[in-house]
Amino acid sequence: MAELKIVEAVRDALDLSMQKDPNVILLGEDIGPLGGVFRATQGLQEKYGKDRVVDTPLSEGGILGAAVGLAANGMRPVAEIQFSGFIWPGFDHLINHAARMRTRSQGRFTCPMVVRFPAGGGIHALEHHSESMEGAFAHTPGLKVVYPGGPYEAKGLLLAAIEDPDTVIFMEPERHYRAIKEEVPAEYYTLPIGKAVVEKAGNDVTVISYGSMLWDTKKALNNYLMHKNVDVELINLRTISPLDTETVVNSVKKTGRCLIVTEEPRSFGVAAELMAVIQEEALLSLEAPVVRVTGYDTIMPYLETEMFYIPTEERIIAGLEKVLNY
Amino acid sequence: MEITEILVDQNGFPAEMFQVLDPEGNVVHQNLLDLVSKEQLVDFYKWMVKIRIADRRAINLQRTGQMGTYPSVYGQEACQVGSGLGLEKEDWLVPTFRETGTMWCFGVPLYQTLLYWMGNETGSKMPEDVNCLPIAITVGGHLPHAMGIAWANKRQNKPGAVLCSFGDGATSEGDFHAALNFAGQIQTANVFFCQNNGFAISTPRSIQTAAKSIAQKAFAYGVKAIQVDGNDVVAVYLAVKQALKEAKENLTPVLIEAVTYRLGDHTTVDNSKLYRADDEVTEMQRREPIARLKKYIEATGLWDEAKEAQLLEECKKGVDEIAEKALTHAKLDPKNMFTMMYAEMTPALQKQHDEFLKQ
Numbered sequence: 001m002a003e004l005k006i007v008e009a010v011r012d013a014l015d016l017s018m019q020k021d022p023n024v025i026l027l028g029e030d031i032g033p034l035g036g037v038f039r040a041t042q043g044l045q046e047k048y049g050k051d052r053v054v055d056t057p058l059s060e061g062g063i064l065g066a067a068v069g070l071a072a073n074g075m076r077p078v079a080e081i082q083f084s085g086f087i088w089p090g091f092d093h094l095i096n097h098a099a100r101m102r103t104r105s106q107g108r109f110t111c112p113m114v115v116r117f118p119a120g121g122g123i124h125a126l127e128h129h130s131e132s133m134e135g136a137f138a139h140t141p142g143l144k145v146v147y148p149g150g151p152y153e154a155k156g157l158l159l160a161a162i163e164d165p166d167t168v169i170f171m172e173p174e175r176h177y178r179a180i181k182e183e184v185p186a187e188y189y190t191l192p193i194g195k196a197v198v199e200k201a202g203n204d205v206t207v208i209s210y211g212s213m214l215w216d217t218k219k220a221l222n223n224y225l226m227h228k229n230v231d232v233e234l235i236n237l238r239t240i241s242p243l244d245t246e247t248v249v250n251s252v253k254k255t256g257r258c259l260i261v262t263e264e265p266r267s268f269g270v271a272a273e274l275m276a277v278i279q280e281e282a283l284l285s286l287e288a289p290v291v292r293v294t295g296y297d298t299i300m301p302y303l304e305t306e307m308f309y310i311p312t313e314e315r316i317i318a319g320l321e322k323v324l325n326y
Numbered sequence: 327m328e329i330t331e332i333l334v335d336q337n338g339f340p341a342e343m344f345q346v347l348d349p350e351g352n353v354v355h356q357n358l359l360d361l362v363s364k365e366q367l368v369d370f371y372k373w374m375v376k377i378r379i380a381d382r383r384a385i386n387l388q389r390t391g392q393m394g395t396y397p398s399v400y401g402q403e404a405c406q407v408g409s410g411l412g413l414e415k416e417d418w419l420v421p422t423f424r425e426t427g428t429m430w431c432f433g434v435p436l437y438q439t440l441l442y443w444m445g446n447e448t449g450s451k452m453p454e455d456v457n458c459l460p461i462a463i464t465v466g467g468h469l470p471h472a473m474g475i476a477w478a479n480k481r482q483n484k485p486g487a488v489l490c491s492f493g494d495g496a497t498s499e500g501d502f503h504a505a506l507n508f509a510g511q512i513q514t515a516n517v518f519f520c521q522n523n524g525f526a527i528s529t530p531r532s533i534q535t536a537a538k539s540i541a542q543k544a545f546a547y548g549v550k551a552i553q554v555d556g557n558d559v560v561a562v563y564l565a566v567k568q569a570l571k572e573a574k575e576n577l578t579p580v581l582i583e584a585v586t587y588r589l590g591d592h593t594t595v596d597n598s599k600l601y602r603a604d605d606e607v608t609e610m611q612r613r614e615p616i617a618r619l620k621k622y623i624e625a626t627g628l629w630d631e632a633k634e635a636q637l638l639e640e641c642k643k644g645v646d647e648i649a650e651k652a653l654t655h656a657k658l659d660p661k662n663m664f665t666m667m668y669a670e671m672t673p674a675l676q677k678q679h680d681e682f683l684k685q
Contacts, residue, residue: 033601034528057498057534058465058526086464089499124394124445126423127463267674296678298663303394303445308660314685 001183006176009151009184010040010116013158014078016188018048021076024162027054027063028080037082038118038177064090064115068097071113076162081117084171085128098167099142114161118174119147120212120263121310124303130174131300132212132262135269137169138241145240146193147171149214151182153238156191164193173212180215196244198251202233205257205324208248208274210237213311217261220316230324240270248274249281256287257323261316266294288326293319327355329568333550333580343553343585346560349613351621362560367619368628370559372637373411374403374616377427379641380436381590383649384426384443388594392653393444397424401557401589404615405521407431408562408584409489412570416486418457418479420472424521425461425491434458436645440652447658447666457486465526466492466499469518473505473579476514480577487515487573489566495526497540503547509579510548516579517569518549521556523588524610528601544581556586557615589614 004012017024026041032055035042045053056063060081067077081087087094094115101111121130138145146161146168148154154172161168199218209217214236221232233251237244252258258278260271271292278290293311301309332344345354353359362370381400387393399406402424410431413419419432430436433456442449442461450460459475462468472490479486496502497520509516520540524531537543544551550572554565562584569580587610591598598607623629664671664679671679 029526030528032528035600037527037595055529055533058495058529059498059500061500062498089464089467089501126395129463266678296663296682297672297675298667298678301658301660301663302442302447305445305658305660305663308682309663318685 001185003181004151004155004184005178005181006151006154006173007038007040007178009155010158010172011042011044012184013155013162014041014044015047017078017159017162018044018052020188021162023074024076024078025052025054025070026078026080027056027067029056029058029063029082031055031080036080040116041080060086060088060090061093064093064098067113067115068093068101068111071098071111071167072101072109076112078114078116078162081115083125083129084117084119084131084133087115087117094137094143094167094169095140099140102166103142110165111167112165114158114168114170116158116170116172118177119171120174121300121306122175122212124306127302130306132264132295134171134211134240135264138270138273139268142167144168144193144242145171146238147173147211147240148238149173149176149211149236150180151184153191153197155184156189157193157238159188160190160193163190168193171211173215175212176215191238194239194242194244196235196237196239196247198247199234199236200232202231203255204231205259205320206233206235206248206251206255207259207261207320208235208237209261210240211263213261213263216311216313217316220313223313224317224320243273243277245277245281248277252278252282253285256285258290259319259323260290260292261311261319262292262294263310264295265297266292267297269294288323291319291323327358329358329361329564332552332554332565333568333572343555344561344565345555345558346564347558347618347622349557349618351618351625353622358564359560361564364628367560367623370407370411370563371616371619371623371629373407373427373431374559374619375637376641376644377403377406377430378616379638380430380645380648381426383645384440385594387440387649388443393440395593395595396443397593398590399424399426401610401614402521402523402586403427404559404562405556405584405586408559409491409519409566412563412566413489414486414570415455417570418459418472418475418486418488420459420468420475420488420490421461422465422468422492422496423461423463424493428491429458432456432458436648437651437655440649441655444652446655447662448655466496466501468492469496469501469505470508472518473509473514473516476509476516477512480514485574487517487570489517489519489570491519491521493526494520494522494524494531494534494540495529496520497543498534506544506547506549506579506581513577514579515573515577517566517573518579518581519566520581520583521586522583523586525588525592525598525602527592527596528598539583541581541583549579549581551581551583553583553585556584557613557618559615559619587613
């Protein structure tokens, strides 16, 4: 089996989906000859032509609005937004149109489109290139939000997203695009949207993360567990919305303790939703209050100080010890 | 041709692209050239050279790991100098991200711009006496802000016009159209200054719009337009001056399309060889702005090799000092991310701030 980086697994999924379904069309800025600024679409325009891998004029509103129309009329658009912070001029089309097309037309029209973009910070990029705003999308009824961690799941989940009958926001871990390599099957396969995975089973404490922070969390745990004897259960959410509450609740019922690690701003986010679900369904199993280690309720700082925003190994371990020693 | 004729409405368009000096340094309109003094011509030249040297230094800082991603202004020095020096102190500049030279000409210290690209928020804090918004990284979103600033000027009877700079790519964003439409309808003193440098990262101007020119987009909004040779610093300067005059005196917004060429990469993380031919760049190199003016000022005895050597030495020394100032500037205290969020920290933020300091 070939070892692929995340960005290569994304490209592989796009390639296979275009082979399989002639209605799949890619649209975005600089995705043609350049292959996207992260090269996720490299070689695809050469292979499938300018009509299927389309360099659009520079307009996120145009890209996402056109994708709504394409999807409503039988196509399977996969839109690339160059960086997370550039999506907002097109947010109207997601929140007011893509998310509502099925409901508004009472099923007459639907919006099976995928919106891909890199998310998270840590690559010393410019302003608006490093945000983790999954909570804003997950808070929009009608959207699905997928945020894979590694190459294997990026490929399987992206293929599932393209097949999905509704709009899927597909976030890609920017700082791990080329940092993580995994064995990825060459063939077409999908992984279920809405299903978390238990990366490692354990009995003492449940640790939940996803996307970019999954790797920081794993690293922190690996270093910690070299010296400490704690039986950690690690859950990788893979999908933010719909949330796999079953996997989360079963785990917390077993361990009685839970740490959540995310990069998003702290308040009103994914971590907050997980804490609410745990409180609703596993309160009596809890041995300690659930702890969340997150980004802050601040603007992502410029590159000189961005590392102070992203949860560090020290903060993750402090959170773990807080929940263990309560 | 008279200076007033460069400004056209839909009845007069398309006109020829406005030019004062051709690429060989020949005079196209002597009467218009006479509108600038000999001292100004030399000043334009010095600024363009200074900006090119600063730009190279900035690229070098990035290449040596001392600065983050940087968008070069190489090839666009005439646009930068013509617009930056065309503004008056009372005016506003609402800049996009490729404006190292424009901002410097307008009074933003260069070390601050370098500091910005080094990733220090202090770089975005403009001096109190310079009406310049922080650099806009997102494309096109700042155009309606420029309109709003001009509207506030109008409401409060404040003097000055607002020059908003952007690239050809930005004209595809909805905000471009909203801004021009508002400005045309509400009649504000706005100059929308488009540096059409041929590319939005890899996307050529031909993919950006099927319209023949960007300038003509103005007419749909009742806005006047000028299309100018963006590599002719005299023409750019005169166009900007005329547009500012029109905006201030008649409250008529103006869209300027300055046709130039991005000789460098989009940014230091781009490789333009992947999407454009070397031949094209070589051809455009021939039309670059500095050589053009140099030919003219040398031919007219305003400039010689001795002056050139002295200028280069002064610029290098000056830019080195400025770079050093940025490099040795105090790092930003990371607690700034909390304290700068609101006039007063919210309770949740205060708690996060306190926990952050304890770590």
